[in-house]
Amino acid sequence: MIDLAPSSSTEFDLTFSRVTKFYGAVIGLNDLTCRIGQGITGLLGSNGAGKSTLLKLASGQLRPTQGEVRIGDLKTTSTSAKRLFGYCPDVPNLYEEMTGEEFVRTMCALHGFPYDEVCDRTQMALKEVGMTDRAQRKIAGCSHGMRQRFKLAQALVHDPQVLLLDEPLTGIDPGGRQEINELLFRLAEKGKSILVSSHILHDIETLADQILVLGRSRLIASGSLSEIRRLLDDRPLVIEIIADDPRSLAAELMTFSQVLGCDIEESRLRVRTKNAADFYARIQDLVVKGSQTIRQMQCLDEGAEAVFEYLQQGKHSS
């Protein structure tokens, strides 16, 4: 079992035991086993990798075809388990006719709290997500970022032990991201288990202690940020360089142990390297020494898709 929980397990750990989910003939999640505990766990994967399926299984909206998903001892599909988690879905629509406050209050009241407590909790949740001053706005007139915050507030309003957040930072400006990250850090410090999905590596990097990487419905990598980073450092990259003399630059680069090969196309040089960090350091030395003039340099496959593709290949070959 992949164990992303701290050494002492709590009664609210989220456990996936050999979970497979089929949608008819299509596989949504393939044989996932892991335990997610206190702190922030990032769920990383390209579109269609199975992130939302995993979160829907964790929030009890879907039943696994095989295996089981539990929060503590409870199956996530049970009504009692739903008191323990807060779920922030990746849907654009809320109850458009309501104000933000009405929405959060209604969602809180659906947990069965008395009226006074509903009002107090609503105000607390709105304050947590920084929406107190905009709570009276109709949702229909709210921006995507404001909707995200109201969705987050409804997930927090009943003070759940486990938070399941599906792409919560999408559409939020950098200042807002910082605020939400700080909120999630505060909640993690209080001992909450938080599972955050994203297809953007940077979002997860700044937020999560532990990372699960999904690709083509499988778990392709997991561990701490430094462990994932180490895997990525060994990743071969293609770097395009525009230089005054690409032929002599290519000859010089071929002496580097990190360079796997070079292709020249007019003034463009395409370098295949296996350790990007070391390669960048050495080419920087070349430029500083003045032996080569480089006009432009860019990495051609830095995107998240390339990262997932690489990790996936590693998973298949191992």
Place this chain on the structure above:
Amino acid sequence: MNSLRAFKTLLRFSFLRLFWSVNTLMVLLPVVGCFLFILRRGFGKMTPPEKAFDAFGTFLIFVFSSFLIPICSLGFGTTALGAEREDQTLVFLLTRPIPRWQILLAKILASLPLSCGIVLTSFAVYCLLVGSIGIKAFLIYWPAMLGMAVAYVALFHLFAVIFRHPTMLALVYALFIELFVGNLPGSIKRLAINYYGRSLIYGLGAVEGLKTPRGFEGIPAAQAYWTLAGISGGCLLATFLLFQWKEYRETP
């Protein structure tokens, strides 16, 4: 945390959401149209009274029960749950600590008073407009109208559980398939709710001299009444079973 309190909140929320929706307006438009038609037609002034009763009965069968009741029922029956699916807001209910059967029960209980209330209230108003013959018609026919409304609401909830966009399908079903199938010769017409509604109306109205048109082979009123009750019960049971097991994964 209290489950009953959560259920009552959901019931109130569902009722208010339906009541203050555009559907209420859409349903009231044909209701007002029929009101104006009855005012203009002047059933109450017709002589002899038997002819007036027959003419008003014909209006009730071909306009009220074949058009207005399905519209009122689908206006609230499909949207109670269907709007949550179409708007992708069902996820917010499914992740609350409320059992699924209670979510569906709240939606049905929220839509029934609206559908049945508008059907019975508008029927009562039309009957009052017509006068003494209308009052007599109300006392005879109200169980038929209520039975049809409940059966349609139950059927349209089943539509909402099965189909992602149930309103359009329900509209096509109510206005075309029901009328078409209900008027086919042979036993195929028994697939339409409308057929049992008409059988019930003709059966109940026969006491007052309402004539069954040539070519319509109805069934006895009691049998029609129990069949409508069976359709309602069967549709509701299927709706509850399907909703309990179906997975909703509507995402953008």
